[in-house]
Amino acid sequence: METWRKRRTLFLALLAPGTLWLVVFFTLPLVLIALYSVSEQGDAGETILTLTFENYGRAFDWVTLGILWKSFWIASAVTAACLVMGFPLALGIAFAPRPWKTPLLALVALPFWTNLLIRTYAWIAVLRTKGHLNNALEWTHAKGQAAFAALGWPDALGPFVPLELLYNDWAVIIALVHIHLPFMVLPLYAVLEKLDRAHLEASLDLGAGHGRTFRSVIVPLSMPGLATGTVLVFILALGNFVAADLLGGSDSMMIGNLIAQQFGASSDWPYGSALSLLLLYATFLFLWLRALGHRRRGEWAPA
Amino acid sequence: MSDVIAVEGVSKRFGADAAVEQASFEVTQGEFFALLGPSGCGKTTLLRMLAGFETPDAGRIIIGGKDMTGVPPNRRPVNMVFQSYALFPHMTVAENVAYGLRAGGMNAKDATRHATEALALVRLEGMEKRRPDMLSGGQKQRVALARALVKRPKVLLLDEPLSALDAKLRETMRLELVRLQESVGISFVFVTHDQDEALSMAGRIAVMEKGRIRQIANPRGLYETPNCRFVADFIGKANFFGGTVTHQGSGIAVVNCPDLGLLTGRMERSVSGAVTLMVRPERIRLSAAPLTDDGTNLQGRVTHIAYYGDESRIVIDLGTGRTVTASIANDGESGARWRVDSEVFLSWRPDDALILTE
Ligand SMILES: Nc1ncnc2c1ncn2[C@@H]1O[C@H](COP(=O)(O)OP(=O)(O)OP(=O)(O)O)[C@@H](O)[C@H]1O
Ligand SMILES: [Mg+2]
Numbered sequence: 204m205e206t207w208r209k210r211r212t213l214f215l216a217l218l219a220p221g222t223l224w225l226v227v228f229f230t231l232p233l234v235l236i237a238l239y240s241v242s243e244q245g246d247a248g249e250t251i252l253t254l255t256f257e258n259y260g261r262a263f264d265w266v267t268l269g270i271l272w273k274s275f276w277i278a279s280a281v282t283a284a285c286l287v288m289g290f291p292l293a294l295g296i297a298f299a300p301r302p303w304k305t306p307l308l309a310l311v312a313l314p315f316w317t318n319l320l321i322r323t324y325a326w327i328a329v330l331r332t333k334g335h336l337n338n339a340l341e342w343t344h345a346k347g348q349a350a351f352a353a354l355g356w357p358d359a360l361g362p363f364v365p366l367e368l369l370y371n372d373w374a375v376i377i378a379l380v381h382i383h384l385p386f387m388v389l390p391l392y393a394v395l396e397k398l399d400r401a402h403l404e405a406s407l408d409l410g411a412g413h414g415r416t417f418r419s420v421i422v423p424l425s426m427p428g429l430a431t432g433t434v435l436v437f438i439l440a441l442g443n444f445v446a447a448d449l450l451g452g453s454d455s456m457m458i459g460n461l462i463a464q465q466f467g468a469s470s471d472w473p474y475g476s477a478l479s480l481l482l483l484y485a486t487f488l489f490l491w492l493r494a495l496g497h498r499r500r501g502e503w504a505p506a
Numbered sequence: 507m508s509d510v511i512a513v514e515g516v517s518k519r520f521g522a523d524a525a526v527e528q529a530s531f532e533v534t535q536g537e538f539f540a541l542l543g544p545s546g547c548g549k550t551t552l553l554r555m556l557a558g559f560e561t562p563d564a565g566r567i568i569i570g571g572k573d574m575t576g577v578p579p580n581r582r583p584v585n586m587v588f589q590s591y592a593l594f595p596h597m598t599v600a601e602n603v604a605y606g607l608r609a610g611g612m613n614a615k616d617a618t619r620h621a622t623e624a625l626a627l628v629r630l631e632g633m634e635k636r637r638p639d640m641l642s643g644g645q646k647q648r649v650a651l652a653r654a655l656v657k658r659p660k661v662l663l664l665d666e667p668l669s670a671l672d673a674k675l676r677e678t679m680r681l682e683l684v685r686l687q688e689s690v691g692i693s694f695v696f697v698t699h700d701q702d703e704a705l706s707m708a709g710r711i712a713v714m715e716k717g718r719i720r721q722i723a724n725p726r727g728l729y730e731t732p733n734c735r736f737v738a739d740f741i742g743k744a745n746f747f748g749g750t751v752t753h754q755g756s757g758i759a760v761v762n763c764p765d766l767g768l769l770t771g772r773m774e775r776s777v778s779g780a781v782t783l784m785v786r787p788e789r790i791r792l793s794a795a796p797l798t799d800d801g802t803n804l805q806g807r808v809t810h811i812a813y814y815g816d817e818s819r820i821v822i823d824l825g826t827g828r829t830v831t832a833s834i835a836n837d838g839e840s841g842a843r844w845r846v847d848s849e850v851f852l853s854w855r856p857d858d859a860l861i862l863t864e
Contacts, residue, residue: 401592404559407579408586409606409657419605423596 239476250472258477267461267478271485274458277372278441281379282387285436286429288380289387293428294421296388297395304396311388319382323449326378330368330450337365374450375457379440386439387432394428395421430493438486458482508535509568510660510693511556516565518551525551527717529565533661533693538684540696540704543714544740549697550589552714553663556695557586570660580609585654586663589670591646593638599625599649600634606657624656625649628686644675651686661693668703680707701741705729713737729786731774734864738784743819745790745830747783751861754778758856765826769802771859782862787819787833789858792844793851801855806830808848820844822852 243253261267296307314322329335344363351359368374402424406416422429444459451457458478465475511533518526526548533539541549554560556567558579567574570583585606593602603621608614625631628648638646647667654662667683668676684707687694698704704711705725712722713736721733732738735746749763759773761783771783796803809829810821819833832852834844844850 399590399592401588401590402594404557404579405586405588405592405594405653406605406609407559408557409609409653410580411605411609412580415609420594424594426596 236476236479239472240480242473242476244471244473248470258473259481261474262478262481270456270461271458273372273456274441277376277379277447277457278437280376281383281440282433282437284376284380285384285387286433289384289391289432290429292384293388293391293395296392297398308389308392311385311392314381314385320445322382323378323445326374326381326450327369330374330377332365332367332369334368336368340366369450370452370455372451372455375446375455378446378450379443382443382446383436383439386435390428390431390435391425392428394425398424434490434493437489441486442482509533510535510570511695512566512568513552513556514566514568516552516555516562516567518548518555518560518563524717526555526562529714529717529719531712531719531722533695536691536693538687538694538696538707538709540698540708540711541714542698542701542704542711542740545699547714548717549699549714550665553586553665553695553697556661557584557663558582583660584663585657585659587647587650587654587665587667589665589667591638591650591670593646593649593653595638597637598634599630599636599638599641602638602649603653603656606653610657620656621652624652627655627690628652643671644679647671647679651683655686655690655692659692661695662687664694664696666698667696668698669700676703683707705741713740715740731860732784732862733774735782735784735862736864738860738862743787743831743833745785745787747785748780749783750780751778759861761861765828766804766824769859770800770856771802771861772857773861777861777863783859784862785830785854785859787831788817788835789854790830790832791853792820792832792834793853794843796851797853799853799855801853802859803851803853804830805849805851808844808846808850811844811846820850822850 238252239250240258241252241254241256242250243255243257245251292311296304296311299307327334331337341363344360348358348360351357398421402420403416406420407413411419441457442459444457444463447455447457447460448463451460462475462478462482465471465478469475509532511531513529513531516526516529517524529548529552531539541552543549551560555562556569558574558577558581562575574582594605597605600618600621603624604614604617607617607620612620622631622634625634628651630645630648630652633641633645633649638649641649647670650667668679671679680703683694696704696708705728708725710722710724711728712719713728714720715736721728721737723731728737728741732741738744738746747761747763747766747769749761749769751759752762752768753760754773754777757772758770759777759781761769761771761781763769763783769783771785791797796805804824806822806824808820809823812819812821813836815836817833817835819831822830822832824830830852
């Protein structure tokens with residue numbers, strides 16, 4: 204750092220592009236949004252800055268609160284599912300033989316190479332009434348039917364009824380888990396990979412089985428990655444509106460959809476801005492709670 | 507049987523390289539046993555096989571009379587002090603020490619009491635609530651010791667436990683470890699590449715070279731009667747002279763060294779053919795005039811004097827391109843007698859040299 208202080212000009216020159224980028228594309232829009240959120244729409248649809256808090260007030264009606272609540276529970280379910288599936292995956296990759304690690308990691312990151320929209324659309328092909336999943340079920344059903352018929356028990360299973368898998372919350376959750384799993388696996392892998400194997404051996408050596416070693420040593424020591432993955436997935440899932448749009452039912456609107464609607468179909472920018480900022484505050488609250496929890500866990504600061 | 511550990515012909519290879527080959531030894535109840543050898547000779551691998559972290563490719567390990575083949579680390583009656591200590595960073599000192607007891611099913615109250623006692627044993631009273639990152643290297647080392655000892659293992663395995671400490675602390679910890687071992691009466695298997703450490707602490711030492719155990723003996727035995735050139739060279743300093751045996755009798759052999767003539771040395775068993783004669787630097791007597799007794803007498807010129815405080819090492823050129831190192835005590839009289847380029851006579855008694863066959 205000393206040398207940076209001496210070469211002020213160089214330091215500032217290097218800092219400038221990033222700063223400029225953030226100011227133009229992040230700070231300014233945020234200020235605009237903040238201004239919009241305290242504005243009103245005139246009769247001709249023009250925006251008038253009136254410094255009103257009415258837009259925020261509108262967010263606290265039952266319908267919006269319901270959408271917010273639903274968004275939180277869907278994001279929570281997605282985070283939980285990513286955690287349950289991502290932890291063993293990250294653990295498996297971190298402990299895989301060295302030559303396997305890079306290919307396995309590449310597989311985890313592979314979905315990033317496909318457009319988000321396409322990944323979401325793909326689930327329609329899988330889940331719809333005549334989709335791949337139902338086709339597979341129908342095939343199994345037919346085979347079963349034939350097997351029972353051969354045993355002299357025709358039509359034992361009844362007619363095949365396709366499952367209604369699409370256009371509900373579960374479809375949204377499945378797609379969101381698929382999209383966000385890498386965001387859980389990668390930070391977890393990063394900490395598990397660096398985990399000192401001697402700690403695990405010490406635990407075994409002291410008589411702890413694999414279960415206790417996992418609970419008492421692996422999980423606490425991977426807290427930094429666990430927290431990062433959880434926050435990333437939760438925030439990303441909370442803000443996502445494509446999945447709910449394409450795969451959700453008529454009641455599957457999430458907060459992201461509501462905001463998108465204000466900037467699109469409803470063209471109520473002030474209300475949309477207020478909702479955006481509320482979501483931002485909620486996210487900050489979440490991060491702040493996480494930081495608090497971190498501090499309480501003790502002086503041990505994960506590097 | 508009072509052997510707590512019996513290692514029988516244990517081998518381990520990694521890929522094509524043998525890390526440990528045909529190792530066999532016993533450790534008796536209450537013994538301080540050291541595994542000594544240069545870096546990469548397989549000490550850690552051998553210790554990890556005792557702990558159960560590596561599986562031998564051949565041979566058996568018996569601990570407390572039970573064959574340990576297939577027994578996982580958490581079911582073995584041994585505990586390990588890791589070189590890096592491997593203290594759990596997210597637990598306090600007391601929690602670290604109590605961990606093994608809790609894992610063994612002890613209730614929290616008793617575990618805490620035992621942990622406190624164990625910490626007192628390593629003189630860390632009052633540190634219970636600290637986290638490992640708030641401890642000095644020496645304190646971490648003691649916590650690691652307490653954490654392993656509190657389990658009352660049949661054998662405590664220590665992998666270079668002092669190597670992370672500074673020189674002064676290492677000396678203190680040596681004495682402390684020996685005292686601790688005597689007070690708890692648990693057998694220690696102690697890995698080190700530091701011969702001073704092994705010689706000053708262990709009751710018996712196994713010297714390893716390239717995966718093989720070359721000799722097992724007590725410190726005096728290793729230094730005074732090494733069984734091969736490798737051990738003689740690894741433990742302390744030594745001068746070697748190759749030659750062939752010409753006469754032998756009553757424990758003494760005469761060796762004909764091509765460029766120096768006849769040299770005499772003591773032999774452990776009857777020898778013949780090509781041998782190596784070994785003389786420790788401090789057993790070589792230097793004099794200004796030839797000594798007339800039954801020993802070996804040679805002549806040379808001082809080429810170099812290295813001053814070590816308590817002693818000086820004097821390098822002498824024997825005129826045949828061969829140099830010999832002698833050491834003399836700096837006791838105020840002999841210390842200043844020799845200068846570079848002085849002509850000097852050197853000699854040793856037959857008992858002060860040893861004939862090696864390997
Ligand atoms: N997991 C492993 N995979 C492959 N080779 C290994 C492994 N562990 C050890 N080796 C090799 O086995 C040999 C013995 O290693 P070991 O760690 O037992 O040596 P050491 O005597 O403890 O050395 P040091 O004093 O440096 O710790 C070395 O050649 C090492 O490279
Ligand atoms: Mg080692």
